[in-house]
Amino acid sequence: MKLAGLAFAAPAAAAQILEQAAAEAMEFTRQAEATSLGSGTLDHLDLAVTEFNHAYSLRPPKLVFDAVMDYRRKVDGLLKAKRTHRQERELLAFAGWLSELLAWLAHDLGDARTGLAFATDAFVHGQQAGHGQLCAWAMDAAASINLYEQRPGRARDAALKGLAEAPAGHPLTVRLHAQAARAAAADGDAEGFAAAFHAAEDAHRLLPPRSPRRFGMDVLPLADYALTSYPATSCIWLGQADQARQHAERALATYEAAPEASRSPSREAIARIDLALAHAQLGDPDDAVALGHQALDSARVVDSVRHRAGDLTTFLTRRYPRQAAVEGLRERLAAVDAAARPALASVPSPGK
Known part of the structure; x- marks a missing residue:
């Protein structure tokens, strides 16, 4: 209202009004830049999230879960402190990335409820940060957890919710189409599987020459894995044993050929179980049992591996009930499950 009367004010009064406005503008600027965050906080968080992602496939999931959960709580505290709008967006994104990783870790530890809660939290924080790619990664985790449930x-x-957020031409679109294909197969929908898997293949062909990176890691292998391992599992569920065997063999070859830094012991184990199930369906229980033992020899026998190994032992027990080798594999899996229970019991739920 003061400035509205500026045109009618005397020169001295007008100068005073403008001087006061300039002082207020400086205060507005100071408030916009005011923050309680240290100068290196965001850089530290970027480094921490990068290290956690590198550790995901290499360290015991409970150990990584505890460390990531500690950082997630710290970021929650930073979001309640004084910060700039730009810093708030970055903190929201870091909170989302930590929750996305916690979703996978909870899934690995066998706690689907906690995993889905963190996947939802990652999606919401991604939305608040205006980070569509983060939202899509969160839904990739949610899709896998729901499938295992x-x-x-x-x-x-x-x-589909992830595909609506994923950047065009990103390898993540391949994974999400492949997730939709796997979901159709789990529902017994062979036509839906074929349509969604063709969409994944089409998306893969349209990827640009240079692959994007996520916290320093190339994400193209994740798309390649989805085009081999997901159809292997899907064909098992659809009863297409010969196609499953072919896909599983390609998946295993792809995993074994990956650079050491990109290897995923749990994915390799699941590929072996898919191949074992294909052999079992094709009437070869001996190879199926041998592959099952190889899968349980993995350095990272997480809940998804134990779950799929349970599918294998159930099928083998039903199809070949009198074979000692089948009973031996079933007993070994029971021992592995029993050893994993203490870690499962100590997984905290969100908010605790």
Whole structure:
């Protein structure tokens, strides 16, 4: 209102009004830049999230979960402190990335409820940060967790929700189409599987020459893995044993050929189980049992590996009930499950 009367004010009064406005503008600027964050806080968080992502496939999941959870709580505290709008967006994104990783770690530890809660938290923080790619990664995690919980409809919904947020031409679009294909197969929908898998293949062909990186890691292998391992699992569920065997062999070859830094012991183990199930369906229990033992020899026998190994032993026990080798594999899996229970019992739920 003062400035509205500026045109009618005397020169001296006008100068005083403008001087006061300039002082207020400086205060506005100071408030916009005011923050309680240290100068290196965001750089430190970027480094920490990068290290956590590198550790994901290499360290015990419970150990990584505890460390990531500690940082997630710290970021929550920083979001409640005084910070600039730009810093707030970056902190929201870091909170989302930490929750996305916690979703996978909780899934690895066998706690689907906690995993889905963190996947939702990652999606919401990604939305608040205006970070579509983060939202898409969160839904990739939600799709996998729902599949292992035998909720294919929710898995498909999560994959489609992620596709709506994923950047065009990103390898993540391949994974999400492949997730939708896997969900259709889990639901017994062979036509839906074929359509979604063709969409994944089309998206893969349209990827640009240079692959994007996520916290220093090339994400193209994640798309390549989805085009081999997901159809192997899907064909098992659809009863297409010969196609499953071919896909599983390609998946295993792809994993074994990956650079050491990109190797994923748990994915390799699941590929072996898919191949074992294909052999079992094709009438070769001996190779199936041998591959099952190889999968349990993995350095990272997480819940998804134990879950799929349970599918294998259940099928073998039903199809070949009198074979001692089958019973031996079933007993070994039971021992592995028993050893994993203490870690599962100590996974905190979100908010605790």
